Structures are given as C-alpha cells and as structure tokens.
Amino acid sequence: MAVTSHLLLLIVFLIFCTNFVPSNFIEEAPILTSDFASSYDRHCNHIVPRSPPRSDRFLPSGSAASDFRIGSFRGGNPLFNRTPATGGAERPQFVLFHPYGTGTTLADGVYSYRATLNLRDFSPYSSRRNLRLVRFRGPRFPLRNRRVSFTLQGFWLESSRKLCMIGSGAALNSGTVNSLRVVLKLNYPSDSTIYSSLISGGLESLDDIGSSSYFSPISILALSQDSNYDYKLIGKESENGCLNEEDRGESFLALPNYAKCSVLGGTERFDLDYGDDCNGVNCNPLGGNFGYVPNYMFFQRIRCDEGNKWKMLLGFPNSSYSGNRFPFEPSTTFIAEGGWNEKENRFCAVACRILNFTESFDSAYVGNCSAGISLRFPASLSLHKRSNVVGEIWSTSAANSLGYFDKIGFRRSSEELLGLLGVKYEYTAIDTLRNTCVKKNDARGKGKTYPNEYSLDMRFDMSVRNGKGQVASGYLAPFYVGNQLYRYQFFGYWSSSPQVTNTEISVVPNVSIVNISYTISFTPPPDFKFSRDSSSLSNTVEISAEGTYDRDTGVLCMTGCRQLGSKAQNLVTNDTLDCEVVVGVQFSPVNAKSENSIKGTIESTREKSDPLYFGRLELSSNSIYTGQAAASIWRMDLEITMVLISNTLTCVFVGLQLFYIKSHPDVLPFISIVMLIVLTMGQMIPLLLNFEALFVRNRSQQSVFLGSGGWLEVNEVIVRVVTMVAFLLQLRLLQLTWSSRQGSGNENSLWNPERKVLYVTLPFYVSGALIAWFVNHSKNTSGVSHRAFPNPHRKAYVVAPLQRHYFQQHSLWNDLKSYAGLAMDGFLLPQILFNLYSNSVVKALAPLFYTGTTMVRLLPHAYDLYRAHAYASYLDLSYIYASHRMDFYSTAWDIVIPCCGLLFAVLIFLQQRFGGRSILPRRFRQNSVYEKVPVISNEDL
Numbered sequence: 001m002a003v004t005s006h007l008l009l010l011i012v013f014l015i016f017c018t019n020f021v022p023s024n025f026i027e028e029a030p031i032l033t034s035d036f037a038s039s040y041d042r043h044c045n046h047i048v049p050r051s052p053p054r055s056d057r058f059l060p061s062g063s064a065a066s067d068f069r070i071g072s073f074r075g076g077n078p079l080f081n082r083t084p085a086t087g088g089a090e091r092p093q094f095v096l097f098h099p100y101g102t103g104t105t106l107a108d109g110v111y112s113y114r115a116t117l118n119l120r121d122f123s124p125y126s127s128r129r130n131l132r133l134v135r136f137r138g139p140r141f142p143l144r145n146r147r148v149s150f151t152l153q154g155f156w157l158e159s160s161r162k163l164c165m166i167g168s169g170a171a172l173n174s175g176t177v178n179s180l181r182v183v184l185k186l187n188y189p190s191d192s193t194i195y196s197s198l199i200s201g202g203l204e205s206l207d208d209i210g211s212s213s214y215f216s217p218i219s220i221l222a223l224s225q226d227s228n229y230d231y232k233l234i235g236k237e238s239e240n241g242c243l244n245e246e247d248r249g250e251s252f253l254a255l256p257n258y259a260k261c262s263v264l265g266g267t268e269r270f271d272l273d274y275g276d277d278c279n280g281v282n283c284n285p286l287g288g289n290f291g292y293v294p295n296y297m298f299f300q301r302i303r304c305d306e307g308n309k310w311k312m313l314l315g316f317p318n319s320s321y322s323g324n325r326f327p328f329e330p331s332t333t334f335i336a337e338g339g340w341n342e343k344e345n346r347f348c349a350v351a352c353r354i355l356n357f358t359e360s361f362d363s364a365y366v367g368n369c370s371a372g373i374s375l376r377f378p379a380s381l382s383l384h385k386r387s388n389v390v391g392e393i394w395s396t397s398a399a400n401s402l403g404y405f406d407k408i409g410f411r412r413s414s415e416e417l418l419g420l421l422g423v424k425y426e427y428t429a430i431d432t433l434r435n436t437c438v439k440k441n442d443a444r445g446k447g448k449t450y451p452n453e454y455s456l457d458m459r460f461d462m463s464v465r466n467g468k469g470q471v472a473s474g475y476l477a478p479f480y481v482g483n484q485l486y487r488y489q490f491f492g493y494w495s496s497s498p499q500v501t502n503t504e505i506s507v508v509p510n511v512s513i514v515n516i517s518y519t520i521s522f523t524p525p526p527d528f529k530f531s532r533d534s535s536s537l538s539n540t541v542e543i544s545a546e547g548t549y550d551r552d553t554g555v556l557c558m559t560g561c562r563q564l565g566s567k568a569q570n571l572v573t574n575d576t577l578d579c580e581v582v583v584g585v586q587f588s589p590v591n592a593k594s595e596n597s598i599k600g601t602i603e604s605t606r607e608k609s610d611p612l613y614f615g616r617l618e619l620s621s622n623s624i625y626t627g628q629a630a631a632s633i634w635r636m637d638l639e640i641t642m643v644l645i646s647n648t649l650t651c652v653f654v655g656l657q658l659f660y661i662k663s664h665p666d667v668l669p670f671i672s673i674v675m676l677i678v679l680t681m682g683q684m685i686p687l688l689l690n691f692e693a694l695f696v697r698n699r700s701q702q703s704v705f706l707g708s709g710g711w712l713e714v715n716e717v718i719v720r721v722v723t724m725v726a727f728l729l730q731l732r733l734l735q736l737t738w739s740s741r742q743g744s745g746n747e748n749s750l751w752n753p754e755r756k757v758l759y760v761t762l763p764f765y766v767s768g769a770l771i772a773w774f775v776n777h778s779k780n781t782s783g784v785s786h787r788a789f790p791n792p793h794r795k796a797y798v799v800a801p802l803q804r805h806y807f808q809q810h811s812l813w814n815d816l817k818s819y820a821g822l823a824m825d826g827f828l829l830p831q832i833l834f835n836l837y838s839n840s841v842v843k844a845l846a847p848l849f850y851t852g853t854t855m856v857r858l859l860p861h862a863y864d865l866y867r868a869h870a871y872a873s874y875l876d877l878s879y880i881y882a883s884h885r886m887d888f889y890s891t892a893w894d895i896v897i898p899c900c901g902l903l904f905a906v907l908i909f910l911q912q913r914f915g916g917r918s919i920l921p922r923r924f925r926q927n928s929v930y931e932k933v934p935v936i937s938n939e940d941l
Contacts, residue, residue: 071095071222192226474522821887
C-alpha cells in the first residue's frame with residue numbers, strides 16, 4: 001500500500017508540473033491523435049471545424065484567443081460546492097486560461113491552439129484565522145486546495161469568434177487519481193468596447209453521469225482585452241459631476257504624461273469611508289439587500305492609452321477575502337473607463353455593472369453605467385491626511401431609484417508613490433507641543449550619543465503594556481523627517497544622511513531638534529483592555545503622529561491621531577480620527593555599555609468620562625542599533641574564524657600524539673582510556689548537536705539572519721568537516737590504546753589502575769550532572785523576551801529569542817551540554833589519576849599534545865573575559881566561539897577553569913618527569929614502579 005501511495009503522489013506531481021511547463025518548452029504543433037480527433041469531432045466540430053495544420057503554422061503572439069484577461073466560474077459539483085447569488089461574493093472563484101502554440105491550418109480563419117486551464121476556489125476555511133468552521137465534505141473530490149488544472153487543445157474560428165478545445169485533468173479522490181476528460185467552449189465578443197467586454201462559455205465533463213470522474217457543467221465568465229479597444233464613455237464623466245466642491249481649496253499633483261500609466265498599475269486595495277448618515281442601504285455600492293457592506297475596494301487598471309485614457313476594474317468583496325489577486329466576481333465587480341482632467345488634476349471615470357448573470361453566464365452583459373468615480377493625488381500630506389491617493393465613487397441615478405447609493409470615499413497610502421510623485425509633508429500640530437517638548441528636552445545627555453534622525457535606528461519594534469499588564473506587539477516607523485521621506489533611506493535610496501536645515505526647525509532655534517512624523521501600529525490580543533468603548537477597537541490600532549526629535553537627548557515628543565474603525569461588521573460608519581493622543585519616547589544612547597531599552601508612553605488627553613478615553617500605555621523595545629548590530633555581526637564572523645582555527649589545532653595536536661606513539665609504541669598502554677573516552681565524546685557532542693539542529697528543529701526559536709552572504713553556512717559545513725576529522729583521530733587513538741592493552745601480558749597491572757580511575761571519576765561526573773540538573777530545576781525559566789535588531793546589510797529587522805539575563809534559554813539539555821564542556825576542560829584528570837595509581841614514569845603523552853589541547857580548551861575562557869568587557873552584554877545575541885551552550889562561562893568560571901587546566905598540565909609534566917606519585921607528599925609515595933610492557937609493533941598502528 002505504501003508503494004502504491006507513493007506512485008500515486010508521483011503521478012499527481014508529474015501532472016501538476018506538466019500543467020505549468022512554459023509554452024516555449026513544449027512542442028507547439030497540436031497532437032492530432034485518433035482519440036483527440038474522435039472526441040473533437042463529436043463535441044466541437046459543429047462549433048469550429050477541425051482542420052489539418054499548415055507547415056507555416058505559427059502565428060505572432062497576442063492573437064484573438066489570447067484576449068482572456070481574468071475570469072470567474074460557477075458550478076462543477078462535486079469538484080466545487082457553491083451556492084448561487086451571494087455565495088460567489090464571499091468566495092471568489094478564479095479562472096486562469098493560458099493559450100499557447102498558435103498555428104494556422106488549411107482552412108482560412110481556423111487556427112489551432114493548445115492551452116492550460118486552472119480553476120481555483122478560495123474557500124472560507126482556507127483563511128489563516130483560527131476560526132471553527134464547518135468543512136465541506138465532498139462526495140468524491142475532497143480537494144484541500146480547491147484547485148484543478150487541465151491541458152487542452154483545439155481550434156479557434158475567427159469569423160464566429162468561438163473557441164472549442166478538448167483536454168484532460170486530474171483530481172485526487174481518497175488516495176486514487178481520477179482522470180477528468182473535458183470540453184471547453186468559449187464565446188468571444190465581436191467588437192471591443194466596455195459594453196462587449198465579456199467572454200462567456202463553459203467547461204463540461206465528457207465522462208458518464210454517475211462515474212467517479214463526472215462533474216456538473218461549469219460556467220465561465222471572463223474579461224476580454226482586445227488590443228483594438230474603443231472607449232465609449234470618455235467625455236461622459238464630466239456629465240456625472242466629477243468635480244467635487246468639498247476639496248476645491250486643496251492642491252493636487254499634476255502628473256506628467258510618463259507617470260499617468262505608471263501609477264496604480266497593479267492590483268491596489270483602498271479603504272472605504274462612508275458618510276455619517278450611512279444606514280447600510282443607501283450607502284452600499286452593491287445594493288441595499290446584498291448581504292454585507294464592503295469595508296474596502298480593490299482597484300485594477302487593465303489598460304492605459306495615450307496616458308489619459310484608462311480602463312479599470314473595481315471590486316467590492318466581503319471582508320473575509322484576504323487574497324492579493326483581484327476578486328473578479330460578477331456580482332461585486334464594476335467595469336469603468338475614463339480620462340485624466342488636466343485642469344483639475346484628477347482622474348474622472350464612469351463605472352458600469354455586470355447584469356443578467358445567473359448560474360449560467362450566457363446572457364451576462366455590461367450595463368447600468370450610473371456610477372461616477374473621481375481619483376486624485378494630494379500634493380501634500382499632514383497629520384490628519386496621510387493618504388496620498390484619494391477619491392470618491394457615487395451614484396448618478398435619482399435618489400429614489402433602484403441601485404442608488406450616496407458618495408463613498410476611498411483612500412490609500414502608498415510609499416512607492418510618495419517617492420515617485422515627490423509628495424511633501426506639512427506639520428500642523430507642532431505649535432501645540434512647544435511647551436511640552438521644550439520641558440522634556442531641557443535635560444541634556446552628557447557624554448551620550450543618540451540615533452541620528454535619518455538613520456535606520458529610528459524605526460523599532462515595540463511591546464505595548466496597559467495598566468492591567470496585558471501586552472500587545474507593534475512598531476514605530478518614521479514617516480517624514482523634516483521634509484524628507486524617511487522610507488527612501490529605509491530602502492537604501494539615500495547614500496548619505498541629508499543635512500538638517502534651519503527651515504526644518506520650528507520649536508527652538510537649535511539644529512539638534514527636527515520635525516518628524518511617525519506611523520505607530522500595534523495589534524492587541526482579544527482580551528486587551530483599551531478603552532471603555534471596546535467595540536471601537538479594531539484588530540490593529542493605527543496612530544499617525546508628528547512632533548519633534550532632539551538628537552542631543554534622544555527625546556521624541558509627538559501628538560497623534562488614532563484611526564477609529566467600524567462598530568459593526570455589516571454597518572460601516574464614518575472613519576473619524578481621535579486626535580487627543582500624545583506620544584513620548586526616550587531613545588537609549590547608541591554608545592551605552594549596559595542594557596538600555598527604548599521606553600515611552602501613549603496617552604489620551606481626553607477626560608476619563610469620554611468614550612474615546614484610554615488609559616496610559618507603556619511602550620518599550622529592546623531593539624539594538626545598526627552600529628551595534630554591525631559590531632555584533634563582525635564579532636560573529638571573528639568567532640567563526642576562531643572556531644575553525646581551534647578545531648584545526650585540535651586535529652594537529654591529536655595527529656602529533658599519533659606520530660608520537662608511532663615512534664614510541666611502548667608508551668601506548670599507559671594512556672588513560674577514560675581520558676580518551678572523554679576526549680572522543682567531547683568531539684562527538686558537536687556532531688550530535690548539528691544532527692539535532694538538522695532533524696529536530698526547535699520551532700519556538702528563530703535564527704538570527706546575519707546577512708553575511710552565505711559566509712555562515714559555508715563555514716558551518718567546514719566546521720562540521722574539521723570536527724568530524726578530529727573525532728575520527730580521537731577514535732583512532734582510543735582504538736589503538738584499547739588494542740595495546742589486549743595480550744600485553746600485564747592486563748591486570750594496567751586495568752586495575754584504570755578501574756580505580758573509573759571508580760573515582762564516574763561518581764564525580766554523575767554527581768556533577770545531578771548538580772546541573774538541580775540548579776536547572778531551581779531556575780526561573782519564564783523570563784524569555786524577544787530582541788529585534790536591524791540588519792545593516794539588508795536594512796531589515798529580524799528577531800532572536802533572548803533571555804532577560806542570559807541570551808540562551810535555560811533548559812536541562814543545555815545545562816548538561818555545558819557540564820560536558822566542563823568535563824572536557826578537565827580532560828587531563830583521568831590521566832593524572834591513572835599515573836597516580838600506576839606510579840608510572842612513562843612519558844605517555846606528547847608534550848605538544850597535552851599542552852596544546854589544554855590551550856585550545858582554555859583560550860575560549862580567556863576570550864569570554866575579553867568579550868564581556870569589549871562588548872555590551874545585550875549585544876551578544878549569539879555565541880559561536882566560547883558558546884555558552886557548550887561550557888560554563890562567567891567571570892568566576894573563566895578564572896577557575898584556566899587555573900585548573902594549567903595546574904593539570906603542570907602535574908602531567910611532573911608525573912612524566914619524576915613519576916606518577918611525585919606530586920604527592922613524600923610519605924605517600926612508593927618506590928616501586930610498574931614494569932614496561934612488551935613493545936607494540938608498528939603493524940598495529
């Protein structure tokens with residue numbers, strides 16, 4: 001059964017890949033097999049007669065059958081289960097049709113085609129929200145991703161503008177793959193205007209009704225995009241009253257011709273602003289009885305001609321739709337066309353609806369062009385107006401007529417357009433902060449340096465805590481610094497920081513104080529207590545703020561406006577602003593050695609009885625600055641090199657010991673096997689850790705992205721290889737020592753001291769492990785926080801899991817690994833005891849081996865002392881060399897361990913020179929020594 005399942009999955013994978021092979025990698029000529037010919041003649045020949053291909057069959061791309069722009073479908077049960085009417089509005093269904101392989105045939109006006117057809121269904125339970133939803137239980141096709149693909153081939157008739165194709169697809173059904181044989185029929189419009197913009201047709205199953213592969217007919221409706229488009233509504237937009245009297249005092253950008261076809265080129269999403277008197281009926285662009293009032297509008301421009309003429313789509317899906325693709329659903333889509341008004345610097349258009357659509361789209365058409373649209377680009381932004389694309393849509397019908405709706409505003413803020421159009425920012429609330437900000441800026445930071453106002457350090461992630469201790473997460477990001485758009489520098493457009501001019505300073509005549517505006521956003525948990533009127537709190541709190549920043553004190557002083565969301569899901573009210581908000585932030589110095597987090601407050605200046613009042617919010621951030629992050633990354637690169645050197649030296653010293661015993665084979669039995677086991681296990685632990693990281697990843701930990709261009713990954717492989725070599729060399733030394741004890745004639749005289757060493761060291765090691773477990777059990781491991789820091793290479797923020805006092809989270813496994821490192825530091829202890837019990841005067845260890853290995857083990861502790869003094873403690877985001885996961889490191893340990901290691905090396909030197917018990921007081925020494933064992937031949941090596 002397992003083999004069968006794998007074969008079935010392989011077949012599905014191959015079919016999936018085949019559907020997405022580019023057309024230039026597939027043979028263009030149609031495959032006119034006997035099966036295709038018979039199926040085509042039976043189902044399509046009466047629509048488009050089949051004709052043999054010509055030798056010069058290829059046509060230029062962009063022929064008529066390729067005008068399929070974007071489509072929707074209905075039907076297809078049990079492939080897709082959909083209720084009619086408003087069900088489609090809540091769950092958009094997409095048709096993706098890609099014709100290729102165009103060729104001429106012997107019949108005039110008949111062209112051969114091949115194509116791929118993909119049907120996608122966005123089901124409600126595919127949302128990422130953890131909602132309990134009723135899952136559809138299909139009788140035969142329980143497709144999780146709700147997607148079916150087909151490969152097709154057929155013919156197009158130019159005179160009738162019809163396309164008919166035969167093909168097949170596949171669907172997974174209870175572990176088996178069912179082949180679906182289908183016929184596709186499409187009717188293209190005879191001309192190209194807004195009224196004839198629709199392609200209709202259907203997909204039908206060729207399998208017998210009742211078979212496992214049969215599905216009900218699928219109706220398809222798509223938008224046609226012919227290159228020879230004729231605008232019919234240009235000039236009529238002024239008849240619908242495009243000019244808005246409310247904004248005659250504002251100035252808007254006059255777009256140059258080259259920019260008119262560049263702005264809003266993709267799929268854009270706009271927030272909708274309804275009037276104060278909206279009651280859910282006369283303010284719904286989809287109709288009063290549609291079932292919901294849309295919260296946002298999708299915009300997609302589908303063509304731009306002569307810079308002034310646009311054709312576009314407007315979509316109003318349900319708020320449950322979270323996709324990026326335009327939701328082309330006939331009941332929620334407007335088709336519009338219009339032109340740019342040079343005099344008023346605004347775009348004016350007329351929008352039409354898609355009418356007469358039922359479960360079958362055969363009779364659908366475009367009509368009811370009674371909606372006007374106005375779109376413009378403000379020349380300046382301010383605290384109360386942050387949207388750089390604004391507009392309105394309204395009904396031009398009589399107020400009492402069917403389908404009438406009041407004017408609805410829409411808006412969007414696009415950072416890309418801000419830079420492209422050169423939008424300015426006007427500070428309107430600086431004067432209200434004059435006294436407050438001056439008081440906060442009085443205290444100068446002596447000897448301290450704070451972030452530059454144009455630097456990446458001004459943006460940071462934060463935690464927001466209310467009076468009850470509940471925490472929300474969010475960020476603060478500068479919007480404009482003076483008159484410069486901060487986003488340019490954030491994405492690396494500025495090569496250097498612009499100079500601050502006196503014209504940008506309006507609070508006090510000091511060049512260290514600049515005007516600045518911010519965007520503040522945080523997402524509270526469901527139980528987060530924000531204000532009395534909790535219903536006004538949306539999923540995300542958005543605050544626009546402006547004020548001043550003093551780089552001499554690191555004080556950010558601002559006033560803000562909070563966006564107020566809707567109070568009911570199906571009734572959107574006017575999007576108002578709560579501008580009674582003050583924000584204060586104190587940045588930490590960039591040259592601080594201790595951990596100074598960014599702190600601040602968000603407060604409401606309203607009376608406590610006011611429904612919009614909210615309690616004081618404390619914000620904090622452990623974000624580090626770019627210079628500090630760069631220093632930490634440089635340290636990591638240095639530590640990678642030190643690890644490579646350390647592991648390489650370990651291999652060298654073990655190799656020297658092997659060469660030593662090759663020249664002095666008689667010393668081999670006098671090497672402590674317990675010591676070699678400790679060394680071998682110590683080399684094996686890093687290999688096991690790498691294995692653990694590869695196959696048992698801890699999902700609760702996030703890696704720190706170093707931005708080193710793959711340097712870390714390459715060196716990680718090298719470190720593993722060198723560690724493996726050291727492990728094999730240690731294992732070889734252990735094997736030779738063990739073999740030398742066998743058949744030497746003095747097994748008991750050598751094994752008895754080894755047993756004594758084991759009896760002494762094993763309880764010592766076990767008791768140390770128990771102590772490590774007890775200490776770990778007594779620690780409070782609940783203090784884990786997250787520190788975000790900017791990457792100076794990629795200009796991005798990443799998050800690493802940190803602990804309040806130690807940057808690696810405490811766990812029993814980590815403490816045991818650290819204890820194993822401590823045992824490695826004292827690797828000479830078993831050899832000292834062995835020499836003591838055997839009273840050996842044999843020079844079993846090469847001097848370079850035990851002194852060199854001792855130095856390799858002790859240098860990390862010396863480096864850890866230097867690291868603790870050279871770097872701020874909170875910058876040690878990751879340990880590579882002298883890792884705290886592999887040994888005990890602290891000021892005390894870094895002194896005790898090297899002293900003990902050097903003492904052990906001195907004792908080995910004395911034992912190998914004067915005898916194993918020479919290190920004891922004279923009365924405990926014995927004069928007898930062990931005999932030398934027979935010489936081991938070189939063949940054993």
